[in-house]
Amino acid sequence: MTRWGILATGNIAARFAEDLRLVPGAELVAVGSRTPESAERFAARHEIPRWYGSWTELAADDGVDVIYVATPHAAHYEATRVCLDAGRAVLVEKPFTLDLPTTTELVETARARGVFLMEAMWMRTNPLILRVLELVADGAIGEPTGVRADFGLAGPFPPEHRLRARALGGGALLDLGVYPVSLAHLLFGVPQHVRAWAKLSPEDVDENTGIVLGYDSGVVATLSCGLVGPSGVTASIIGSCGRIDLPEPFFRPGSAVLHRVGAEPETLPAELVGGGYQDEAAEVQRCLAAGLTESPLVPHSATLEVMALLDDIREQIGVHYS
Incomplete structure (x- = not known):
């Protein structure tokens, strides 16, 4: 046990x-x-x-x-x-x-x-997300060209809410944007180019944020997060001869749809059990039983690289925590 x-x-x-x-x-x-x-x-x-x-x-x-x-x-x-x-x-x-x-x-x-x-980051241990990664790596959609992902909440959130409190790390980016950014990193790694813009709240945290990540391979990631309106919370991974759509919520989807040029769409189902935390807990237990000090699915390097991206984005949009 x-x-x-x-x-x-x-x-x-x-x-x-x-x-x-x-x-x-x-x-x-x-x-x-x-x-x-x-x-x-x-x-x-x-x-x-x-x-x-x-x-x-x-x-x-x-x-x-x-x-x-x-x-x-x-x-x-x-x-x-x-x-x-x-x-x-x-x-x-x-x-x-x-x-x-x-x-x-x-x-x-x-x-x-x-x-x-x-x-x-439960997305990195989700069985369907891992299957999607395999499909992309195996060339199911051809040469990857981009990913689009969004995560927006309707609000409005009162000034005392944690999402608007700068002392609590408020704003859309760290709470919601970490998912689109992590998906792009999971697929394509560290980008060579990072551009971001945001509308800030009166508390100086981001409430509507757009991010573009560029890769020297030609891949473009178009990402957004916000506290000002309910987005679809969906994602699409695009390739030269197809795409994979992840429905809401893309970070724990109930299915994925594989579109290939000249073929009928193929639905990849997922068995949704519980709230989504059990996969990451099982991965922790697997690693502990094997005597590991970090997970190969959620390595320290990925955590550090994503946090470096979030720091870069925050600097560009002007959100600073004490």
Whole structure:
């Protein structure tokens, strides 16, 4: 059995706790929060035997093999550092941190201590997304020429909402844009050219953002994210003789449609079970059982490269966090 702890007690933590029931060999044994009252309520709701009123107490529990960090992303660095300092394996919700320097520090700490560390970018462990990658690599749509992806929410969000709070890493890019950017990186790696523009909110976080990534191969990624209107949350991967469409939500699609020139569209179904967190949890357990300190599906290099892209984009659009 792999003994899990969850750090934080919000909605994402609750969804992860439910999905963990679907993972063979997983046992949720502890939860930690900043307050004992919150931890106790969460433990009772999810039938967790141990609860702690601080992150440090959770990290010190020798009966925990790996901790899932489910805080808002402005707290990812501090929470993950507490866990790594205690020698605990960690799965960190995306985006990894607010910037590349803090992400780099955590990765270097994990490597130096030989502790497993992985970003919870579930798209990289999704079976259908992995199948789509195989199709593109095998030439199913010919020579790749581009990818288009969007993620927009309707709002409006009040000024006190975390998505508008600069102190909490607010804005569309880190919360939503990380998905389109990660899809482009997953398909084509690091671009040679990055251009971005955004309309900023009164709080100086981005609320409508457009991104173009250019590759010397000729591939173009056209990406967008926003808090000002509900987009389709879809993606298309284009090639010289076809394309693959990913319906809403493209980062966890219920199907994909393969279009080839001169042929009928082919639907690739997916079996949707749970909320989507179980695949990343299963990957963590596979890696721990194999004695790995990073996942080949979600390697440290990918996390660092995507965070470097997000830093570049933020600089161009003028969003700065303290």
